[in-house]
Amino acid sequence: MDLDLRKLRYFATVAEHRHFGRAAERLFIAQPVLSRQIKSFEQELGCKLLIRTTRSVELTAAGQQLYEEAQQILPSIAAAVRRVHDADQGVQRLAIAFSPGLYVADAIREFTSRHADVEIDLIPTRWWEPDRPLRDGRAQIAYLRRQFDESGLHIVPIGQDPRFACMPAAHPLAARQELSMADLDGERMLDVPNRRTSSIEEKFELIASGHGIALVPLSVARSYSRPDLAHLPVTDAPGIETCLAVATDRHDRVLRGFLETATAILRRG
Amino acid sequence: MDLDLRKLRYFATVAEHRHFGRAAERLFIAQPVLSRQIKSFEQELGCKLLIRTTRSVELTAAGQQLYEEAQQILPSIAAAVRRVHDADQGVQRLAIAFSPGLYVADAIREFTSRHADVEIDLIPTRWWEPDRPLRDGRAQIAYLRRQFDESGLHIVPIGQDPRFACMPAAHPLAARQELSMADLDGERMLDVPNRRTSSIEEKFELIASGHGIALVPLSVARSYSRPDLAHLPVTDAPGIETCLAVATDRHDRVLRGFLETATAILRRG
DNA sequence: CAGATCCATACCGTGAAGGTATCAATTGCC
DNA sequence: GGCAATTGATACCTTCACGGTATGGATCTG
Numbered sequence: 001m002d003l004d005l006r007k008l009r010y011f012a013t014v015a016e017h018r019h020f021g022r023a024a025e026r027l028f029i030a031q032p033v034l035s036r037q038i039k040s041f042e043q044e045l046g047c048k049l050l051i052r053t054t055r056s057v058e059l060t061a062a063g064q065q066l067y068e069e070a071q072q073i074l075p076s077i078a079a080a081v082r083r084v085h086d087a088d089q090g091v092q093r094l095a096i097a098f099s100p101g102l103y104v105a106d107a108i109r110e111f112t113s114r115h116a117d118v119e120i121d122l123i124p125t126r127w128w129e130p131d132r133p134l135r136d137g138r139a140q141i142a143y144l145r146r147q148f149d150e151s152g153l154h155i156v157p158i159g160q161d162p163r164f165a166c167m168p169a170a171h172p173l174a175a176r177q178e179l180s181m182a183d184l185d186g187e188r189m190l191d192v193p194n195r196r197t198s199s200i201e202e203k204f205e206l207i208a209s210g211h212g213i214a215l216v217p218l219s220v221a222r223s224y225s226r227p228d229l230a231h232l233p234v235t236d237a238p239g240i241e242t243c244l245a246v247a248t249d250r251h252d253r254v255l256r257g258f259l260e261t262a263t264a265i266l267r268r269g
Numbered sequence: 270m271d272l273d274l275r276k277l278r279y280f281a282t283v284a285e286h287r288h289f290g291r292a293a294e295r296l297f298i299a300q301p302v303l304s305r306q307i308k309s310f311e312q313e314l315g316c317k318l319l320i321r322t323t324r325s326v327e328l329t330a331a332g333q334q335l336y337e338e339a340q341q342i343l344p345s346i347a348a349a350v351r352r353v354h355d356a357d358q359g360v361q362r363l364a365i366a367f368s369p370g371l372y373v374a375d376a377i378r379e380f381t382s383r384h385a386d387v388e389i390d391l392i393p394t395r396w397w398e399p400d401r402p403l404r405d406g407r408a409q410i411a412y413l414r415r416q417f418d419e420s421g422l423h424i425v426p427i428g429q430d431p432r433f434a435c436m437p438a439a440h441p442l443a444a445r446q447e448l449s450m451a452d453l454d455g456e457r458m459l460d461v462p463n464r465r466t467s468s469i470e471e472k473f474e475l476i477a478s479g480h481g482i483a484l485v486p487l488s489v490a491r492s493y494s495r496p497d498l499a500h501l502p503v504t505d506a507p508g509i510e511t512c513l514a515v516a517t518d519r520h521d522r523v524l525r526g527f528l529e530t531a532t533a534i535l536r537r538g
Numbered sequence: 539c540a541g542a543t544c545c546a547t548a549c550c551g552t553g554a555a556g557g558t559a560t561c562a563a564t565t566g567c568c
Numbered sequence: 569g570g571c572a573a574t575t576g577a578t579a580c581c582t583t584c585a586c587g588g589t590a591t592g593g594a595t596c597t598g
Binding site for chain 1: 543544545546547548
């Protein structure tokens with residue numbers, strides 16, 4: 001019924017070396033023991049894993065699949081045990097779910113500088129279900145763009161993320177204090193990432209070299225400031241609403257601390 | 270050294286019930302056995318997991334952490350074993366990595382209808398490292414926007430995804446059959462999709478409420494059609510290059526089949 | 539054909555897991 | 569306060585899985 005992790009490790013070593021003798025040596029056990037363990041493992045699983053001749057060891061389809069699974073499972077178990085030991089040493093932990101569209105680096109940097117003892121787990125989510133890790137308990141906080149008000153979640157709007165126009169410092173508009181969307185009419189706007197740029201850095205390269213102007217959220221503008229680029233607030237651009245969702249059943253010190261930090265970040269602008 | 274999954278299951282059951290007797294009953298073992306196994310488990314891990322009095326059972330911090338880990342580990346192991354059994358029954362499997370910005374549903378639907386015997390694993394990636402699952406063996410195929418030519422990956426451009434202008438249905442241009450980039454001069458263009466700024470849904474909200482026009486790939490236009498939006502092909506807009514990356518070390522029938530399907534999809538338009 | 543290589547089998551000792559019987563401690567009732 | 573009930577821990581026994589050594593059978597090599 002339970003998968004035996006020791007046997008899984010034995011199997012993974014044999015699969016890696018394709019050789020019982022060398023695998024046994026690596027595992028610090030005698031070769032006959034390894035043969036017997038693998039055989040027993042195959043019986044427990046109910047399927048053959050290895051095709052052995054006296055001169056070669058090959059993987060069956062099931063064996064190949066199990067080998068790939070083992071390469072996921074074994075390190076993840078080791079990491080889990082490490083986290084348990086950390087918790088035993090008093091390390092607090094906060095798992096934050098975020099969709100790729102949301103910029104969380106500032107809040108996390110600020111939070112970790114204040115709470116150096118708290119370990120952060122970043123859990124990437126699929127953008128169409130940003131609340132999933134929250135619901136299945138894998139995260140305590142989730143970043144969302146729009147407002148979910150589904151049951152069991154507590155939504156905390158942490159502010160409008162204002163948008164900035166990013167342009168070359170030499171651009172005529174760069175002398176202004178702020179802009180409106182009307183000022184940008186007729187400007188060449190970069191719809192990135194496009195065929196030439198996919199990284200945000202390349203985007204700023206393009207802007208700096210005069211290929212156009214882009215609208216970016218405050219947090220991006222702040223973290224990519226360079227002397228040859230100007231960022232101007234666009235007063236009437238629709239802000240991007242960012243929310244934090246927290247599960248209703250947990251309200252500890254760490255969680256409250258992060259909410260405060262995240263809110264403060266956006267407020268400060 | 271190896272975590273004992275049986276003991277982990279025992280512990281998880283005790284943690285769930287907070288009661289040795291009932292947990293033992295659920296596990297179909299005698300209560301003293303359970304007590305001894307938990308004690309042994311704590312010694313193996315090197316930390317206390319439970320605070321027991323004769324009338325109550327509580328979790329320590331380490332115990333709480335381990336309980337959460339167990340809720341991830343145990344189902345994932347069961348799923349892994351299922352996949353191994355599937356593989357043993359001849360079920361082929363294909364893991365596809367994709368960043369949220371890339372639309373893969375059409376290709377997958379088409380592929381599964383042709384290869385009903387192949388199980389698809391969808392692996393969401395962080396957009397800044399879309400090739401990660403490929404490199405660590407968790408996926409056989411990765412969707413990318415731009416051309417990575419890093420070592421060990423084989424890049425297959427599967428075509429230009431033509432771009433459509435998305436605008437309110439009431440917009441003057443919406444009556445046209447097709448557009449050129451010149452027609453869009455002076456229009457307010459929305460700087461999305463930008464993985465750092467906005468969800469797709471929000472983008473279409475903005476467009477519908479008259480805040481601008483956006484260029485979107487065909488696949489996105491097709492899957493987000495709504496009555497108040499119009500999508501018109503832009504004949505001279507540079508297409509968005511979509512690539513598939515495959516690990517160089519695997520070239521089986523299933524993988525080749527998917528490449529063909531994905532290419533055909535984009536060709537058909 | 540002889541020797542080397544390599545995996546499998548046979549057999550043995552140790553220890554962990556499961557069982558039953560019972561103890562010790564706390565709670566609750568009278 | 570004392571007694572019964574509840575609950576987890578301990579003691580002791582049996583079985584079986586895991587480790588070891590010795591050896592067999594098959595295949596490749598010179």
